[in-house]
Amino acid sequence: MPAWYEIVYRTLLAVVALFIFTKLLGKRQVSQMSMFEYITGITIGNLVGYISLDTDMKWYLGLIAILVWVIVSLGIEYLQMKSKKARDFIDSKGRVLVKDGKILEDNLKRERLTSDELMEQLRKKMAFKVADVEFAIMEPSGDINVLLTRENQPLTPKHLGIKVGPEQEPQCVIMDGKIMDEPLATLGLSRGWLNTELEKVGAAIENVYLGQVDSYGELYVDLFDDQLKVPLPQKKAALFATLKKCEADLMLFGLTTKNKKAKDMYEQCVNQMETIIEDLKPILHR
Numbered sequence: 001m002p003a004w005y006e007i008v009y010r011t012l013l014a015v016v017a018l019f020i021f022t023k024l025l026g027k028r029q030v031s032q033m034s035m036f037e038y039i040t041g042i043t044i045g046n047l048v049g050y051i052s053l054d055t056d057m058k059w060y061l062g063l064i065a066i067l068v069w070v071i072v073s074l075g076i077e078y079l080q081m082k083s084k085k086a087r088d089f090i091d092s093k094g095r096v097l098v099k100d101g102k103i104l105e106d107n108l109k110r111e112r113l114t115s116d117e118l119m120e121q122l123r124k125k126m127a128f129k130v131a132d133v134e135f136a137i138m139e140p141s142g143d144i145n146v147l148l149t150r151e152n153q154p155l156t157p158k159h160l161g162i163k164v165g166p167e168q169e170p171q172c173v174i175m176d177g178k179i180m181d182e183p184l185a186t187l188g189l190s191r192g193w194l195n196t197e198l199e200k201v202g203a204a205i206e207n208v209y210l211g212q213v214d215s216y217g218e219l220y221v222d223l224f225d226d227q228l229k230v231p232l233p234q235k236k237a238a239l240f241a242t243l244k245k246c247e248a249d250l251m252l253f254g255l256t257t258k259n260k261k262a263k264d265m266y267e268q269c270v271n272q273m274e275t276i277i278e279d280l281k282p283i284l285h286r
Helices: 001-027 035-053 059-082 084-091 105-110 115-124 179-188 191-201 235-256 260-284
Strands: 095-099 133-138 144-148 171-175 208-213 219-223
Touching: 035 059, 059 084, 095 105, 095 115, 115 144, 171 179, 179 191, 191 208, 191 219, 235 260
Parallel strands: none
Antiparallel strands: 095 133, 133 144, 171 208, 208 219
């Protein structure tokens, strides 16, 4: 057997084996590797290289070595799932770096982080002042998560006491110029509806690279021709946002006024606005 033929054969075999073993190890191997998983990945990569190029070695011995590493890795993952002590020993614990706006220098030294590196990580989390940080912790994966002080956190509807309804995920109804019937059925829509919406924006199905329908029932399309621009349909979303803003403003006025009569009036208006929004939801979301 020629040497080049054997190398091609071994490489293809190694790729197939590596794919199967990676599937066994799961997605966490790819996304968030622990220290042991990192070592396992490097070792398996080296073994695959040996299988591909070391023609003096019997190829099945390399596969046995990879299989042993995979079994050991799966065993350690199982142990971590069953034991908190094992998780803490293998992956280590998270370490607090900033607390109440104060940098914990001893913990910083234990993680071998400089102040410049810490500030860089804080800036990535939109925290430009240490005093604005309530809590910052380095996770076992090496990521630094930051909790801002309450006065520096973004304002949300919950802070205003406003209840916001759940929003459905957008569905791709067109891909590569082909209609996806299952997402359309999930939304309770038909091909006839889709054709009507495409006529409104002047696009043919075969010219659409990607088409999405949001929770308001609005169709967004991206065409194969990047030079052509399709107007974004936002009438329903804009109307819904305006109504919710009116509701929030009325609620805010009611919270800020000290006049009992005015407060009751604003509360009544808020209730009426909630009823209006609830009645219009089936229309605005379709």
